[in-house]
Amino acid sequence: MPNRLADATSPYLLQHADNPVDWYPWGEEAFAEARSRDVPVLLSVGYAACHWCHVMAHESFEDPRTAEMMNAGFVNIKVDREERPDIDAVYMEATQAMTGQGGWPMTVFLTAEGAPFYCGTYFPREHFQRLLFSVSQAWREDREGVVGQGQRVVDALSAPRILPGAQPPDAAVLDAAVRGLEDTYDRSGGGYGGAPKFPPSMLLEFLLRHHARTGDPAHLNGEAAQTRGTALEMAVHTAHAMARGGIYDQLGGGFARYSVDAGWVVPHFEKMLYDNALLLRAYTHLWRSTGDALARRVALETADWMVADLLTPEGGFASALDADSEGEEGRYYVWTPNQLRTVLGDEDGAWAARLFGVTDGGTFERGTSVLRLPTDPDDPDRYARIRDALLRARAERVPPARDDKIVAAWNGLAVAALAETGALLDRPDLIDRARDAARLLTDLHVTGDRLGRTSRAGTLGPSAGVLEDYADVAEGLLTLHAVTGEARWVHVAGRLLDTVLERFSDGRGGFYDTADDAEGLFNRPQDPTDNAAPSGWTAAAGALLSYAALTGSTRHREAAERALATVTLLAEKAPRFAGWGLAVAEARLAGPLEIAVVGPAGDPDTEALHRAALMATSPGAVVSRGDGADDGGIGLLRGRPLVEGRPTAYVCRGFTCRLPVTTVGELVAQLAADGG
Numbered sequence: 001m002p003n004r005l006a007d008a009t010s011p012y013l014l015q016h017a018d019n020p021v022d023w024y025p026w027g028e029e030a031f032a033e034a035r036s037r038d039v040p041v042l043l044s045v046g047y048a049a050c051h052w053c054h055v056m057a058h059e060s061f062e063d064p065r066t067a068e069m070m071n072a073g074f075v076n077i078k079v080d081r082e083e084r085p086d087i088d089a090v091y092m093e094a095t096q097a098m099t100g101q102g103g104w105p106m107t108v109f110l111t112a113e114g115a116p117f118y119c120g121t122y123f124p125r126e127h128f129q130r131l132l133f134s135v136s137q138a139w140r141e142d143r144e145g146v147v148g149q150g151q152r153v154v155d156a157l158s159a160p161r162i163l164p165g166a167q168p169p170d171a172a173v174l175d176a177a178v179r180g181l182e183d184t185y186d187r188s189g190g191g192y193g194g195a196p197k198f199p200p201s202m203l204l205e206f207l208l209r210h211h212a213r214t215g216d217p218a219h220l221n222g223e224a225a226q227t228r229g230t231a232l233e234m235a236v237h238t239a240h241a242m243a244r245g246g247i248y249d250q251l252g253g254g255f256a257r258y259s260v261d262a263g264w265v266v267p268h269f270e271k272m273l274y275d276n277a278l279l280l281r282a283y284t285h286l287w288r289s290t291g292d293a294l295a296r297r298v299a300l301e302t303a304d305w306m307v308a309d310l311l312t313p314e315g316g317f318a319s320a321l322d323a324d325s326e327g328e329e330g331r332y333y334v335w336t337p338n339q340l341r342t343v344l345g346d347e348d349g350a351w352a353a354r355l356f357g358v359t360d361g362g363t364f365e366r367g368t369s370v371l372r373l374p375t376d377p378d379d380p381d382r383y384a385r386i387r388d389a390l391l392r393a394r395a396e397r398v399p400p401a402r403d404d405k406i407v408a409a410w411n412g413l414a415v416a417a418l419a420e421t422g423a424l425l426d427r428p429d430l431i432d433r434a435r436d437a438a439r440l441l442t443d444l445h446v447t448g449d450r451l452g453r454t455s456r457a458g459t460l461g462p463s464a465g466v467l468e469d470y471a472d473v474a475e476g477l478l479t480l481h482a483v484t485g486e487a488r489w490v491h492v493a494g495r496l497l498d499t500v501l502e503r504f505s506d507g508r509g510g511f512y513d514t515a516d517d518a519e520g521l522f523n524r525p526q527d528p529t530d531n532a533a534p535s536g537w538t539a540a541a542g543a544l545l546s547y548a549a550l551t552g553s554t555r556h557r558e559a560a561e562r563a564l565a566t567v568t569l570l571a572e573k574a575p576r577f578a579g580w581g582l583a584v585a586e587a588r589l590a591g592p593l594e595i596a597v598v599g600p601a602g603d604p605d606t607e608a609l610h611r612a613a614l615m616a617t618s619p620g621a622v623v624s625r626g627d628g629a630d631d632g633g634i635g636l637l638r639g640r641p642l643v644e645g646r647p648t649a650y651v652c653r654g655f656t657c658r659l660p661v662t663t664v665g666e667l668v669a670q671l672a673a674d675g676g
Contacts, residue, residue, distance in 0.1 A: 009454070009461045010080040011403045012048040016057065020067035023078045026087060034075040034112035040139055041112065042074040042132075043091065046105040047082050048403035049257075049270040049320035051329050052122045053105045059125040066129055073136040074109075081106075082319055082407055083454050083463050086514045089525035090157075095119035097153050109135050114522050117150025158523045168564035169571055169585040171214075177571040177582055178210055178231050184576060185234055189263045190241030192576050196268070198258040199242060201278035202530050202579030207235040208285050209586035209619035213675055232289075239286055242279075243298045246363070246370030249333065250356060251391045253301030254309070255279050257323075265363055266370050269330040269400070270323035273310055274533045276302055277317075277413035284421045289617050296425065303421050303430050306414065312404055314444075314458050315436035317414045319407050322400040332397050334368035335390075336360075343393040344386060352386050405456045408445050408469040411437050413533065415476030419483040423614050431483055438480050441473055442492050449495045467504050467513045467536030470496045474543040478550065478622075482614065485601070485625035487632030490550060497547055500540050501559055509562030511537045528566045529577040537563060538581035542620070545587055549594050549622040552635040552655050564588060587620020591653040593674055595621060596640045598628035599647025605662070606647040612664045613649060616671045 004024050005017040016023055024030035034041045044061075046053035060066040070076050081088035081104065088106070094116040096102045102121065107128075109118040118135060138146045169177075181203065184192045191197050210216065211232040242248055245264025247256050254276050256267030283299040286292055310317045325332040335358050341349030352358070355377055358369040377383035415434045422430030444460055445452045451465035451473060474496045477489035503515040506526065513525040513536050528537040541563035548557035567581035575582065595613040599606030606625075613623045624636045628648070631637035636655070642648050646662045651670045658674075661667050 005078060009405065009456045009459060010048075010083045011405060011456070012046060012053075012080040012082070013078055015048060016061060016078050019057070019061045020064050020071075021061050021076050022067075022071045023076050026077055026079050026084060030075050030077050031112050031114065037075065040074055040117075040135065041110040041114075042070060042076045043079065043108040043110055043116075044076070044105055045079045045081050045088050045091065045108070047080060047320070048401070049272065049322045050104050051268065051270065051323040052103070054322075054324055056105050056122050056128075060123070060128050063125060066125060066132075069129060069132045073132060073139075082403075083405070083461060085453075085466055085468070086518065086521065086525055089513060089527065090521045090523045091116060091119070093157055093523070093525075094153055095121070097157060098150075111147055111150075115147070115150055115154050116522075117147050154522055166565040166568040168561050168588055169568045169582070171589060173568055173571050174210060174582060174585060174589065175214075177575040177578075178207070178216075180572070180575040181207075181234065186262060190234075190238035191262075191264070195262045196258050196260050197262050197264065198532070199247070199255060199275060199279055200238060200576070200579065201275065201282055202534055202583065203576065204235050204239065204279075204282040204579075205285065206579045206582040206586065207231040208282070208289055208617075209583050209590075211235070212289060212617040213586055213590050213619050235286060236290065236292065239283060239292075239298075240294060243283075243294055244373055244375075246372050248298065249305070250371040250373050251387060251394060252309070253298075253305035255302070265372065267330075268323060269333055271309075271321040271400075272410075272532070273306070273317050273319055273407070274410040274413055276306055276310075277410060277417045278533065280306070280421055281413075281417040284417070284424055285617075288424055288615060299421055300425060300427070303418060303427070306418070307430070307433055309402070311433065312406065314406070314440050314455075315433075316406040316411050316440040316455070317437060318402050318404040319410065320403045322402070325398045325400045330364060330368075330370070332394065332400055334362075334364050334370055336362070336368055340390075343389055348382075348386055351382070352390070355383070355386075405454050405461070406440065406445075408441060408451055408453050408465055409472040409533065409536075411441055412469070412472035412474070412476035415441070415473075416479035419476075419480045420614070423483040423611070434476075434480055435484065438477060438489060442477075442488075445473075446492060446496070449499045451496060451499075464515065464518055466515075466518075467500065467511055468533065468539055469536075470500050470504070471536050471539035471543050472534070474500075474547070475539060478543065478546050481550075481634075482623040482625075485610075487626075487634055490547075490632075490634055493543065493547060494551070497540075497544055497556060500544070501555070504540070505559075509565055511540055511563065513537075528581065529570065529574065530579050530581075531577075534580035538567065538578070538584055542580065542584040542587065545584060545592065546620065546622050549592050550624055550634060550636050560584070561588065584620065590619040590621075590675060592620035592622055593618040593671075594636055594652040594655065594657075595623045595671075596636045596650040596652070596657075597623070597625040597647070598637065598640050598642055598650075599625075600627060603647055608664050609647055609649045609662075609667055612667045612671070618671065618675045 002017045005013040098119045107120045216230045247259045247264045247267040257270045280302045283295045286295040337353045356371040363369045418430045418434035452460045453463040453465045454461035474493040477493040481489040504511045541560045544556045544560035570578035597610045626637040628642040648660045649667045650657045
């Protein structure tokens with residue numbers, strides 16, 4: 001019989017609806033049952049595309065004996081971390097505090113009041129069964145001891161977090177952050193640190209903005225550059241290394257979650273919307289800064305993959321593709337030399353094997369290889385033909401499962417990335433997809449000034465939006481306005497950002513991850529550091545800064561600056577985990593530049609000025625466009641008429657503008673003089 005998860009909207013919870021475990025969704029009913037039975041709560045947190053979550057499910061949660069032990073000794077709660085990031089955050093912090101590490105699936109034993117007392121991640125079945133027995137025994141025989149040990153961790157995590165006073169990062173702090181990044185930079189493989197290695201999406205944005213503001217010296221020599229640690233070189237080298245490696249899908253486009261090795265060879269094969277949205281924007285910005293052909297190709301292929309594989313019938317973008325298919329990780333993506341010959345014939349198969357690094361020994365499991373593209377092929381036509389043939393053959397395989405829920409924050413990131421890529425790379429269809437996703441967010445997820453986190457099949461889920469949802473959706477809508485000139489997106493973003501200021505503020509310049517009226521957990525989550533996506537704290541600072549530049553709102557700018565104070569501390573201690581905050585700080589230091597373009601829509605001169613404005617590389621440059629008559633309630637457009645009836649551009653900082661210009665050449669000259 002299905003358990004209590006049968007009516008869930010989360011695909012991850014639905015994956016467990018037929019387990020013999022008597023799962024509860026998170027809620028008071030489960031904790032009341034634990035109090036009534038006087039047993040602990042077993043909390044299991046994961047997500048639909050998580051490989052080890054599937055392994056633990058197959059080994060333990062589908063096993064009748066293990067389920068019997070769980071049901072007899074515990075009240076069992078299953079949580080989708082993507083649906084409830086607040087729950088995930090507070091218990092992951094406890095897990096890391098108690099064990100020194102974290103990950104998913106996360107396994108936490110709680111009191112009926114929600115306080116954790118034992119934490120872990122994946123446990124093999126025999127180990128898990130021994131753990132269940134031991135925890136039940138300790139609960140009966142030494143409850144005061146085990147609960148007291150956990151309570152000390154809870155007390156420490158719940159203590160007020162007072163950060164020393166600081167100012168937003170200045171130029172010296174940002175220069176020092178770049179030097180700090182050099183210390184952990186992998187000069188061989190690109191990126192930061194060792195294995196496993198994650199795409200440093202937010203750091204790429206910071207490095208590109210730093211280069212744009214400072215013009216830091218570069219010593220590039222194509223892909224063979226011996227990097228010397230400058231911001232631009234680290235960005236280019238890392239972007240190329242990832243695009244050439246197995247972490248990038250050389251046939252279908254798009255990036256996997258991370259590389260299990262330091263050389264980007266073998267990925268963990270799940271594909272996440274947030275990774276690809278962030279990387280799409282980074283590669284587009286790299287092309288804008290350098291004209292890099294590889295960056296342009298990867299950006300377009302990634303955008304096309306997002307539309308082909310993640311677009312939902314409602315116009316939004318699904319959360320992820322699984323790492324597994326047919327019960328095996330990576331099976332959909334890997335090849336052997338014999339498989340290549342079967343599809344392509346002997347001659348083309350051998351050529352493809354050399355090109356993509358497919359060997360008899362393999363780079364992955366069971367003699368299979370992950371496709372890489374170390375160098376561009378010497379015969380582009382042959383390459384295109386072979387790539388198409390392999391892609392068609394792969395489409396005959398059983399594809400990975402798709403988690404088709406819509407997450408507001410990640411769709412906000414996708415809106416920003418697709419809108420900019422469509423505008424800069426002349427793909428109006430991508431702008432249309434960004435607009436469709438924005439409509440879904442504003443029409444379904446936004447109610448008044450509040451935001452719901454997830455939806456599925458056109459039905460809004462039960463979870464309230466968290467800080468990253470408000471911030472990333474606002475960022476996406478403001479970017480969509482820059483590309484389209486449609487004023488409605490700015491007004492919705494403004495309502496969301498007002499909610500951020502009113503409901504999420506900590507009263508000390510920072511932000512909590514949850515609203516002041518959200519469900520109370522044992523600790524209210526708050527984290528200014530980046531994880532897989534930008535910190536909600538610094539994402540909010542970025543959106544507030546852009547909104548202030550569009551509207552002239554002193555309140556929003558001051559809030560952004562107060563929030564950036566913590567980045568000064570992170571820049572010194574942990575720049576790798578403050579990429580988005582550092583990028584926003586670059587925008588603040590640069591102004592950010594404000595560019596207003598006015599003129600009739602469709603007029604070639606208007607469109608040319610608008611494109612030149614969008615091509616500005618000045619960090620965080622804000623663009624608005626209108627017809628010169630109706631400002632649409634956008635402060636930056638107010639009092640900006642056409643000059644002598646001609647389409648006109650205004651370049652401003654703090655709403656103080658240079659002389660208006662009417663030609664692209666004049667606009668480009670002004671932007672260059674202003675660092676853009």
